[in-house]
Amino acid sequence: MRPRSALDMTEATIRNRAALRAVGTVMAFAVASAHGAVLSVSVLDGRNQPVADAVVTVTASSATPLQAPITTPQVMDQLNLAFVPGVLVVRAGTAVVFPNSDTVAHQVYSFSPTKRFELGLYRGHPHQPVVFDHPGVVVLGCNIHDNMVGYIFVTDAKYFGKSDQDGMWRDDVVPAAHYEVAVWSARLSGKMEAVRTRVYVQDTPLALELHLPEPLRAAVTQERNPRVRYY
């Protein structure tokens, strides 16, 4: 049976039946944000099992000004011969620093069209942060340790995050509007295209269930013992 794809879902509209939770909110805020709701997304595989570390992005359908990049650098560490976290999601324009917490040297690179870069052999002190300007997926590798694979998902969405161990992601402050919700996972096969759906958020909590198409690949993070050769 083909799993129910999010693409099959039409625009989901939920009527407001709950009382406004933000009664005391200062009305000087933008009108659009006076109404809104909790948006939660449950990411599942074809067998209804939760998918952790999936990237959820929520983009307003109407044109919105570019979001300011996060000014503090994000961190993609290397520990026990694995990228930590295995998947990092950042807003376009964000700088990412790549420390090395292992005792062995690493040599991080990406040849993904989204961002090509190489960080020469290093241990401990990281190179200068790498700025990820363009939305897309960046696949990371280490030229010394063949098994190391990591992903940086660069987005210009206003709301984004990763699903937890229960496959859940939620945002408390999504203002009422039309949105496109996209879910991407490093475990997607083939072209690894995100699953998308459109929703209309009003004043009621909105819980979405999105199914990733099978077959899903194995989870990415695999720690290794540096004393064991990878062959």
Add this chain to the structure above:
Amino acid sequence: MRFAAIALLISAAATASAADVSRVELRGFIDLRGVAVDSSLPSFANGGLGLLPFDDAHEGVQSGRFVLDADGSLTETVRAQVTTIATVADDEQNPIDVTEAFLEWRPYPQSHWRWRTRLGAFYPPVSLENRGVGWQSIYSLSASAINTWIGEEVRSVGLEVSATSVGATLGRDFDVGAVAGVYGWNDPVGVLLFQRGWALHDRATPMFGGVRRPFRMSDHDRYIEYGDEIDGRPGYYGGVEAKWQGRHVLRILHYDNCGDPAREGYADDAWRTRFDAIGARIELPSDLTLIAQAMQGDTAVGPSADGRGMLIADYRAWFLLGSYSLAKHRMTIRHDRMHIASTRGAERFDSGQRANAWTAAYSYEHDAHWLAAVEWLRINGSLRQRELIGLPAMATERQLQVVLRYSF
């Protein structure tokens, strides 16, 4: 000897880079061993036809060994790796020697293809067991018969190029790759297998030393040394590998040293040795590892009208290994089958082996430095060469090793 010159060059290069300490990674261990042997045969390591590395005259507390891997970067994409071993056993020619020394060039990948080139002395990619420091098995103390032989005779000096298509960048769960190598300076490969048969142990033959010769004409050729290029003909190997989910490996290799069996050398002649090897390793999520490897080939020596050799023997072996790892504990059991049969010239020298081996090993990794291990090994079967010196061909040999290892 050019062989030695290359090794020295690589060692020197690695030492030069060792000056910049931050760029060299050192890993090694030192062993203290207790050994008990139940066998009437002197060990091959002492010139006998026993297939264990120890014998009645060499048991009790053994000083074991010291192994050091030095791995350093020479340039951004070129690394040097040297494995040094020190053994205090009385049969070793050199107390300190080198088992592998090579340069490795890994250009930054520009696509999903990952290229790797090795130049120097190294083992062809056959073993799925020998993943530890110093090319030691991580599953047991003794390697299987197949991988013991790779360590004894099959290291070569040459150039190897491999290309792997990395699936993670293509949304695929598997990597596929191919490897090809050309090499020389190992023309006697096969002589030990032909004369002594398959054995099981952890002693890789060092580059500047040799292994004791089972059958010798004089006191001048006590050791088989492998660094010679006798016929001037390079050998080659080629293989493919697939890796699924970064855990499960399938590997196939064809090896042919292209030796000219008619060419005589100073101590050893050129042998023509070929084999096909296949192996698979499965790492299940429950920390259970299964390995199967098989090898089949032939080896030939001596002039003949058809050029194939005066003495020819076919050989084959396989093993199955299961290893279960739970926290600090690892338990391994392995069954080996070995077979050799002369197919030409048996009236001059009859090489014949039909044997099996059981290995049971347990190790306890106390912390990052201390490991204790115990291994029981039993080899049972016939070796026809024993009859040449008046011994029964059949023998059952048993060995118990207890090891205390400090790693750094």
